[in-house]
Amino acid sequence: MSQQGLESYRRPTGRFGRDFRYFREVGSTNDVALAAARSGAAEGLVVIADRQSKGRGRLQRRWEAPVGSSLLMSLLFRPPDPFAYFAERITMVCGLSLVLAVGAVTGVAARLKWPNDLIHEAVDAPGDWLKLAGMLSEVVLSDAGQPVALVVGLGVNVNVAAGDLPDLAPNAGSLSVLTGAEVSRVDLLDMFLGETESRYADLLCGVDPVPAWREQLAWLGRPVVVHAADGIIQGIAEDIDAEGALVLRLPGGGTRRFLAGDVSLRPIGC
Numbered sequence: 001m002s003q004q005g006l007e008s009y010r011r012p013t014g015r016f017g018r019d020f021r022y023f024r025e026v027g028s029t030n031d032v033a034l035a036a037a038r039s040g041a042a043e044g045l046v047v048i049a050d051r052q053s054k055g056r057g058r059l060q061r062r063w064e065a066p067v068g069s070s071l072l073m074s075l076l077f078r079p080p081d082p083f084a085y086f087a088e089r090i091t092m093v094c095g096l097s098l099v100l101a102v103g104a105v106t107g108v109a110a111r112l113k114w115p116n117d118l119i120h121e122a123v124d125a126p127g128d129w130l131k132l133a134g135m136l137s138e139v140v141l142s143d144a145g146q147p148v149a150l151v152v153g154l155g156v157n158v159n160v161a162a163g164d165l166p167d168l169a170p171n172a173g174s175l176s177v178l179t180g181a182e183v184s185r186v187d188l189l190d191m192f193l194g195e196t197e198s199r200y201a202d203l204l205c206g207v208d209p210v211p212a213w214r215e216q217l218a219w220l221g222r223p224v225v226v227h228a229a230d231g232i233i234q235g236i237a238e239d240i241d242a243e244g245a246l247v248l249r250l251p252g253g254g255t256r257r258f259l260a261g262d263v264s265l266r267p268i269g270c
């Protein structure tokens with residue numbers, strides 16, 4: 001296991017991480033990467049911090065992380081056209097790469113919680129889950145309003161001690177709690193960047209990551225509740241459609257689609 005600190009991490013070969021910007025503290029790594037993108041930074045920039053004072057999730061929710069415990073990072077992509085097609089799949093590539101890197105470095109069997117979280121589910125208690133990481137993708141627009149870059153932010157609970165996130169109990173978990181040992185953030189970062197780089201190269205060569213991503217999704221075919229703007233809706237998580245929307249089978253028959261931006265998903269224990 002690497003004992004190296006994040007501040008001295010280097011990735012001299014490859015596209016992602018060659019421009020590596022470490023900060024002891026920032027507001028949010030996404031904000032730093034978005035500003036860098038607007039100033040012309042190249043694809044592959046990685047921004048990382050040991051502390052975020054304004055870490056955020058979707059819908060301006062807060063992302064909490066004790067200092068030095070986590071991987072708080074943002075990656076800059078400059079996808080080709082059609083931008084929306086690639087942007088959606090880049091977020092999937094990052095989620096998939098995180099599942100694989102976590103498995104390879106820690107042995108933890110993590111899965112993806114649609115649309116953008118990494119979770120671990122207890123084998124003996126379906127519905128009993130811990131959130132290990134969250135992802136937030138944000139688009140940079142040109143002055144003319146055209147999308148020109150995508151920033152994918154990830155907050156991964158690596159060495160967060162049990163009880164360090166009391167407000168988020170009982171659903172926040174960490175890799176060190178699951179493995180019972182400290183996990184090298186450098187090893188995890190290095191594996192994640194390598195996976196992302198090769199899967200992104202595949203995507204640019206025409207490989208669609210949707211089937212592999214779908215395989216890693218938790219709770220498909222299972223009873224779930226969707227917390228939507230108009231209330232809490234129960235059903236079976238039937239599928240994810242071609243646009244990445246959740247298709248919920250309703251108890252009275254019929255289905256309803258939910259777009260990722262608007263809703264939160266939870267399982268119903270059985």
Ligand code: ADP
Nearest residue numbers: 057058061062063064065131134157168172264
């Ligand atoms: P969801 O997809 O579950 O609705 P978001 O993607 O919006 O959640 O992420 C933000 C939410 O994640 C916060 O409201 C909080 O409940 C939770 N959260 C914040 N920090 C952490 C953390 N370090 N570990 C696990 N969960 C967190």
